[in-house]
Every structure is written in C-alpha cells, then in structure tokens.
Amino acid sequence: MSTVVSDCFTIGSIVATRTCYNEEIEGEVLAFDPQTKMLILKCPSSSGNPKRHDVNIVNLSLVSDVQIKKEVTAVPEAPASLNLHRLNTRVRNSIENKRRLVSALAACLDPEGQRLFLAIARVIDDVCWAGQNIRVYNEVIITPPYKVSHY
Secondary structure (H helix, E strand, C coil): CCCCCCCCCCCCCEEEEEECCCCEEEEEEEEEECCCCEEEEEEECCCCCCCCEEEEEEEHHHEEEEEEEECCCCCCCCCCCCCHHHHHHHHHHHHHHHHHHHHHHHCCCCHHHHHHHHHHHHHCCCEEEECCEEEECCCEEECCCCCHHHC
16 A cells, blocks of 8 residues: 555544555545454445445455545544343344244145245244144134135
C-alpha cells in the first residue's frame, strides 16, 4: 500500500481505497478486522436511491491505496447490550421448530399430510406426528387422508 494505514480505523470515518482492479471505493467505516485486514464500508447506493446504501467488504491486503478522507471526531455510541436470555430462547425455539419440520419431512408420509403438518406448525406450536396421524394439543388427532372431504 502506498499510504500508511494505522492498525485500526475509527467507525464512522470516511475512507477511500483503490483496489487491485483500479476501482475506487469510498465510504463510511462500519467495521474493521485487523487480523484479516477486512474493512467494511457503507457507500452510496449504486442504484442511485438515496434511502439505500451498498456495503462493501474490502480486503486491505489487495488494495494499492488507502486514504482517510475524514476522521470522525465524536466517539461512537456503545452498542446496546444484548438480552442473552431472549436470544437463547429464540435459538431454542428455532431449533425446536427445525426439529419439528425435519420430523415432518423424515416421516416419508403423504405430501398432503406434510403440507398440512407444516401449515398447522406455523400457527400452533404444540403439534407432532403420531405414526400416520397428526396430533394437535395432545387432544385433536388428524388421520389420513388429509383432505377436506374426509371430514
């Protein structure tokens, strides 16, 4: 690189880079990883829409020039703390939903039954397979054929 780059870029600074393809990328620093030398820049939208932005990930090992156009003066706010309990609950629920979907597909049952199971599972959490039957709330049992005319 032709200019000296510090070990770290300040989030919010405006940086211009010239890639090995002689393409100039200028944008606001969103993140920088010094170990991989990856710089993430928020740039104006290539579509011209002022409400949207492009996000470019630049490998600084492959750029020929880096210039800091504007250094941020204000210290960026600390990110909001994460609610780990809520995140863990979401992960558990997501895993349980995926297991339920896998069990529906692994049952190798009638495709109509699988579609019905998946449709019910989107709305009701307490749904499971009981052999060829679909059990809802451990009270309602739906038996094949899974057609409206069946009932």
